[in-house]
Amino acid sequence: MSLEQDIKQEKFQNEYEKMVVNILYTSSWLYNINSSRFKQHGITPEQYNVLRILRGSNPKPMMLADITCRMIDKNSNATRLVEKLRQKGLLRREICENNRRQVDISITEKGMEVLKKIDRETETWLEPFKVLTKPEAQELNRMLDRLRE
Structure with missing residues (x-):
């Protein structure tokens, strides 16, 4: 349409x-x-984004500022997102032993399991987007990148 x-x-x-x-x-x-x-997995797109970022740095923990700068939606409240994910047991927050002002954030095994479930569904989820050919998708990506330059 x-x-x-x-x-x-x-x-x-x-x-x-x-x-x-x-x-x-x-x-x-x-x-x-x-x-x-x-x-269906009990998370939001913004929480998913945080989990993916943490999985990418795993096993190395990250600080909140590092997560925030990598997020897709820069207006998201990363502090609130991290706390919600901690309450769900999908990540952990620990005070750094070397610097008491630093909080290290890392994904838990439960968080990894949620991402694995989502990963298994991704190919099926992407299927409707394949109305575009691979070269068309590449061209669209190029044009969108150019707009943000």
């Missing part, structure tokens, strides 16, 4: 305005799909 049909707007000031609205609308659409994907 076209953007015009989805948001019931026939005219835009120009193609650039339409492009921006299309990116924002598509971002929201993807976010909602992702949310329902993670809901």
Whole structure:
């Protein structure tokens, strides 16, 4: 379905305005799909992002500032996300022995298991996006990277 049909707007000031609205609308659409994907695992997309970041540094723990700078959504409250994940037993927070002001954050085995379950579902989840060919996906990635330069 076209953007015009989805948001019931026939005219835009120009193609650039339409492009921006299309990116924002598509971002929201993807976010909602992702949310329902993670809901069955009891986490949000932002919590998933934190777990993936921690898995990438595993077994080395990370500080909160390092997690924050790697997050997709820079406006997320990383402190709150980390605390929610700690309460669920998916990560641990420990005061560094060498520097009492530093808190080391690492993923737990339970957190790794949640990610493994999600990983097993990922190929099926990605299937609808394969309406684009691999070269089209590469071109879209290139164009989106260029927009952020």
